[in-house]
Amino acid sequence: MNAASDYFRAKLQFEIDVMDVAGALSGGGFVLVDTRRRASWDHGHVPGAIHLPTAEIPVRAPELIPAGSRVVVYSWGPGCNGSTFAALAFAELGYPVREMIGGIEYWARNGLPVETADGVSTGEADRLVTAHGPAGQEPHPRD
Incomplete structure (x- = not known):
């Protein structure tokens, strides 16, 4: 092994990437946490996620999420390191934690459902970011 491979x-x-989270979400086994501010949460979030902004994790996580629960955190997207700070906060509290890479941006761009006060909606998958399409649809030729 070398330093890079390690x-x-x-x-x-x-x-964990968004498609793996989507595939595992219905089976439980982890708590999905949106770590963004209230306005961002209201703009749209993953159905089933809980809202816990990063700054509130040290105080509120123990009252909301049982100790030892597996946690997956996300924030806006690849241009934001908010979920990295959130993952660190959960790790420092002793939770097994993973960061959903791509955040809500790539969740939505993959055509996965997004929830707002108006309900749950699903947009069309951006073929530049996913090979996953509706059931029965062939993957994009680039794959």
């Missing part, structure tokens, strides 16, 4: 192997243990 780094990337370790990194993969603490990240």
Whole structure:
């Protein structure tokens, strides 16, 4: 092994992509946490996620999420490191935690459902970011 391979192997243990989260969400086994501000949560979030802004994690996490629960955190998207700070806060509290890479941006861009006060809606998948389409649809030719 070398330093680069060790780094990337370790990194993969603490990240999960949006399609893996979507596939595992219905089975439970983890708590999905949206770590953004209230206005961002209201703009749209993953159905079934709980809202817990990063700054509130040290105080509120123990009252909302049982100790030892597996946690997956997300924030806006790849241009934001908010979920990294949130993952660190959960890790420092002793929770097993993973960061959903791509955040809500890539969740929506993959055509996955987004919830607002008006209900749940699903947009069309952006073929530039996903090979996953509706059931029975062939993957994009680039794959």
